[in-house]
Amino acid sequence: MNAEHATTVERLLEKADAGEPFLLLDVRNDDEYEAWKVEGRRQIEMLHIPYFDFVEDPGLVAQVLSDRREVLVLCAKGGSSGFVAELLRAAGITAKNVEGGMIAYGDYLQPVCVPLDADEADRFEIWQLNRRGKGCLSYVIRCGTAAIVVDPSRNVRAYARLVERLGARLVGVFDTHVHADHLSGGPELARLSGASYCMAAGTGGELKHAVTPVREGEEIRLGDAPGRSLAVRVVETPGHTPGSTSFLVGRRHLLTGDTIFVSGIGRPDLGGYVAEWGRVLYHTLHERLGALPDDVVILPAHYADVSEIRDDGVVAGRLGEIRRTVLELQIRSAEEFVEAMKSALSAPPEIYSRIIATNLGTSQVEAEEAAEWELGKNQCAASGH
Amino acid sequence: MSIKILDAKGLKCPMPIIKAKKEIDAMSPGDLLEIHATDPGSVADFQGWSKMSKTAVLKDQRTEGGSDGKPVYIHVLERR
Numbered sequence: 001m002n003a004e005h006a007t008t009v010e011r012l013l014e015k016a017d018a019g020e021p022f023l024l025l026d027v028r029n030d031d032e033y034e035a036w037k038v039e040g041r042r043q044i045e046m047l048h049i050p051y052f053d054f055v056e057d058p059g060l061v062a063q064v065l066s067d068r069r070e071v072l073v074l075c076a077k078g079g080s081s082g083f084v085a086e087l088l089r090a091a092g093i094t095a096k097n098v099e100g101g102m103i104a105y106g107d108y109l110q111p112v113c114v115p116l117d118a119d120e121a122d123r124f125e126i127w128q129l130n131r132r133g134k135g136c137l138s139y140v141i142r143c144g145t146a147a148i149v150v151d152p153s154r155n156v157r158a159y160a161r162l163v164e165r166l167g168a169r170l171v172g173v174f175d176t177h178v179h180a181d182h183l184s185g186g187p188e189l190a191r192l193s194g195a196s197y198c199m200a201a202g203t204g205g206e207l208k209h210a211v212t213p214v215r216e217g218e219e220i221r222l223g224d225a226p227g228r229s230l231a232v233r234v235v236e237t238p239g240h241t242p243g244s245t246s247f248l249v250g251r252r253h254l255l256t257g258d259t260i261f262v263s264g265i266g267r268p269d270l271g272g273y274v275a276e277w278g279r280v281l282y283h284t285l286h287e288r289l290g291a292l293p294d295d296v297v298i299l300p301a302h303y304a305d306v307s308e309i310r311d312d313g314v315v316a317g318r319l320g321e322i323r324r325t326v327l328e329l330q331i332r333s334a335e336e337f338v339e340a341m342k343s344a345l346s347a348p349p350e351i352y353s354r355i356i357a358t359n360l361g362t363s364q365v366e367a368e369e370a371a372e373w374e375l376g377k378n379q380c381a382a383s384g385h
Numbered sequence: 386m387s388i389k390i391l392d393a394k395g396l397k398c399p400m401p402i403i404k405a406k407k408e409i410d411a412m413s414p415g416d417l418l419e420i421h422a423t424d425p426g427s428v429a430d431f432q433g434w435s436k437m438s439k440t441a442v443l444k445d446q447r448t449e450g451g452s453d454g455k456p457v458y459i460h461v462l463e464r465r
Contacts, residue, residue: 029426029433052402052434076426080399 005085007096009108012072013132016040022070025095027051027084028102032076036376038105039132039306051080054087061091071095076102103371106133109158111140112313114299120250124222124230127162128299128314129153135303135378136182137315140166141249143230144223148172148195150247150255151301152185154370159189170195172212172220175359176257176301177244178203180270180352181378183370184359200236203243208361214245237288239281240266240380253297254319258380259284261300262308262317265328267382269345270352278338285329294320304381328382341382348379386415393422394457401427402434405462409441412464417444420460423451431460440465 015022019042026033026048033048047064054060064071071093075081078101088095098104114126124143131137131153138151140162147168149159152175163170170193175186177200187209190197201213214220216236223229233248240258244266247255258266265285268277296319303315310316323329331337351373357363358370365373391408393401401422409418418441420431428446435443445461 029429031429050430050433051399052430053437055399055402055406056434056438075398077397079397083399083403 005089005096006082006099007072008099009104009133010110012038012074012098012105013040013108013110015072016042016044018042021045022072023047023064025049025064025071025073025081025084025088027054027073027075027081032102036102036133038074038102041306041309051075051084054084058087061088061093064088064093068094072098074098074101074105078104102133102375106131106371106374107153107155108132109138109153109155110313111158111162114253114297114314114316115312116250116253120252123228124250125166126249126253126299127166128316129158129162130309130313130315131182134182134374134376135305137299137301137303139255139299141222141230141232142166142168144225144228145169146171146222148174148220148222148232149189150174151176151179151257152189154183154185154188154374156185156189156192159185160192163193171222172196172198174198174214174245174247176246176255176259177241178207178356178359179258179301180348180356180359181302181380182374183355183365187361200234200243200245202236202238203241206360206362220247235288237284239268239277239284241271242277242280244284248296249299252293252295253299254292255299255301257301260289260298260322260326261302261304261381262298262315262322264304264326264381266380267345267348268341269382270348270356270380274341274345275338278341279334282331282334282337289319292319294318294323298322302378302380304378345382349376386417387412388417388419391418391420393420393424393427394451395423397424398426398430402430405431405441405460406434406438409438409462409464414464416464418462418464420462422458422460423455425456425458427458427460431462435462438465 024046073081073085082097085095085097109129127140129138147163173190196212198212214234218234220232235246237246237259268281441462448456451457
């Protein structure tokens with residue numbers, strides 16, 4: 001494909017986030033468009049005209065006003081948008097096809113380096129990989145030449161590439177819990193790299209993948225140079241799922257999975273035991289996390305809205321601030337908390353039960369079908385939005 | 386009145402609709418065009434297109450099992 005005729009999701013998001021002027025023409029059908037759209041950190045000027053309208057009446061290109069701005073054309077997989085982009089170019093409009101369409105948008109991982117204080121910055125680094133299309137966050141942590149990955153998505157090559165670019169070797173792949181909203185890349189990434197796949201010992205007997213169990217208080221050591229190593233400590237935080245685990249990286253960064261987010265908490269109902277898991281989650285939020293100081297930085301596995309991305313591109317929040325602002329954390333009894341959960345939550349998407357079964361390893365899925373399962377944003381939070 | 390079958394199996398969007406439009410435009414009012422497609426997205430797209438098409442009316446949509454066991458989406462259009 002001619003480079004002047006095509007662009008990538010990465011470039012589209014760069015332009016959108018930087019506020020560069022362009023028009024995004026989405027040519028999917030109405031249902032697809034209503035269900036899930038590209039979101040930039042700044043408002044994207046968007047026009048929606050299904051591609052088959054252009055097939056019926058190519059004269060519609062006149063509706064795509066062009067004041068010499070570039071038009072980026074987007075569809076589900078990149079085929080129909082290529083057709084429309086060509087029509088526009090034939091009419092003299094500067095138009096580019098967004099390669100791979102919404103499938104590529106859903107797979108794209110944007111790597112952002114988490115800023116650390118000076119005492120930690122010279123020892124290790126934390127990369128947050130933001131899966132913009134779904135609001136999923138995963139992490140690469142490097143110290144010396146050793147790296148671990150936490151909560152990888154299906155697009156595993158992106159992690160392998162980043163670890164290589166950092167000059168490190170992957171020594172462990174971790175999942176904070178059995179995800180319901182997206183397929184874990186953990187087993188495949190572990191296989192690909194030879195690293196072990198690690199999950200909490202309490203994850204449950206249904207898990208069919210070969211995992212190295214991790215337990216409360218256990219420390220994963222990265223780097224072996226004197227004074228240059230890093231301890232990642234396992235903190236059991238059950239509730240969103242019985243095996244949900246957090247990882248304390250160094251002294252003040254806590255990877256919380258879906259236990260607590262920057263503007264909400266994880267929903268405890270995805271296993272169908274909202275009362276039981278809700279009670280456990282309440283205990284985790286107030287007793288377990290309650291023991292941690294206010295200045296601990298929470299690095300979650302999800303966000304619900306692009307507004308949660310900070311100016312530096314990172315999704316993170318101080319625990320003290322989160323404790324003060326998240327509504328569900330103001331509830332002061334487990335009973336009340338469970339009632340609030342029951343009344344606030346709507347039924348999760350039906351596909352979640354199949355994603356859970358695949359992440360447990362009890363069933364398998366073809367790559368093409370996997371992409372269909374993962375369409376749309378995550379619905380893992382119990383609050384905020 | 387005639388019935389024509391358009392084999393669009395294996396074609397990805399936008400091709401099933403582009404080909405269907407070309408065929409239907411060349412037909413006479415009342416003629417039927419049956420499109421056999423394997424792209425699941427074609428179901429919603431034929432509904433959307435036929436709603437605004439000046440020449441095609443969607444008469445029927447059904448799914449059958451193909452020879453390889455994968456579904457074939459059949460769309461029946463009438464020339465307006």
